[in-house]
Amino acid sequence: MSAVILALLAGAVVGLSLGALGGGGSVLAVPALIYLLGFTPVAATTAGLVIVGVTSATALSAHARDGHVRWRTGLLFAAAGIGPALLGGALAGRLPAPVLTAAFAVVAAAASARMLRPRRRTESTAPVRPGRAAAAGAGLGALTGVLGVGGGFLAVPALVDVLGLRMRAAVGTSLLVITVNSLAALAMRAGTADGLDGAVMGPFAGAAILGAWDGRRLSARLSGRTLQRAFAFALLAVAGFMLVDAVVR
Known part of the structure; x- marks a missing residue:
């Protein structure tokens, strides 16, 4: 297959x-880029980040029109992460590939376990605590x-559990984050962009943008919990595969 x-796909x-x-998005895109398309982990x-950033920005507009984006909460949440994201981006290029793969797998496994836990269904009416x-x-x-990783698979649980948003509001707000x-x-990964293949990334990003529109319609037909559980099991399988690969390298 080409x-x-x-x-x-x-x-x-x-x-x-x-x-x-x-x-x-990223937690699925990164393994696909490594194991299907031959990219190095870095x-x-x-x-x-490029693919998911572009796709998220596109999907954000649709969720905003539906009224499912909490702008103040999302911007406050995202602003706190800018500095650490810059530092983390500078560190990433210095980590050995097996370490990066293993760390990715551990975080993915933890996120899948978190997503399988039952959550509160009510939205808090209290103001968001800045701290x-x-x-x-x-x-x-x-x-x-x-x-x-764009962080949505961790942002959604945090927005629901820590900040008390409903699932649909958390989904829309996470796209902003x-x-x-x-x-x-x-911004801190300019030096790692040389090995990127635009002939692969272009179709990948284009299909992701179109898929995001279908995903939004799918979320309106199925419960958030059903979608979350299906994704969590898939994520757990990916994490296990990546962890084994990192150990045997």
Whole structure:
């Protein structure tokens, strides 16, 4: 199967995840870029930021029109992560590939376990606590910078559990967080952009953008919990594969 076809298929899956769940794009894109398209771990994490950043920004507009974006909360959350994302992006290029792969797998496994836990269904009416939002945003920004993930698969649980948003609002708001964090992390990764293949990234990003629109429609038909559980099991399988690969290298 040609690289372009693989990129289109992988991009469609990434877009569906982002559109339906507000996250999971990078955590699926990075393994696809490494194992299907032959990118190095460093190049894959950089390419993942580009693809997911563009896709998230596109999907954000649709969720905003539906009224599912909490702008003040999202900007406060994202702003706290900009500094850590910049530092993490500078650190990422210095880590050995097996370490980067293993760290990615561990975070993905932890996120999948977190997503399988039952959550509160009510939205808090209390004002967002700046300290809690800043702490959660800073931790997410650091992971974004080091691992090349937009952070939506961690942002959505944080927005629901820590800040009390409903699932659909958390999905839309997470796209804002992903876009900001991806741009910040990319600012420190200019030196890792040389190994990126535009002939693969273009179709990948295009399919992801189209998939995100379908994902948004899918989220309106299925419950957020059903989508979350399906994604969590897929994420757990990816994490296990990557961890084994990192250990045997």
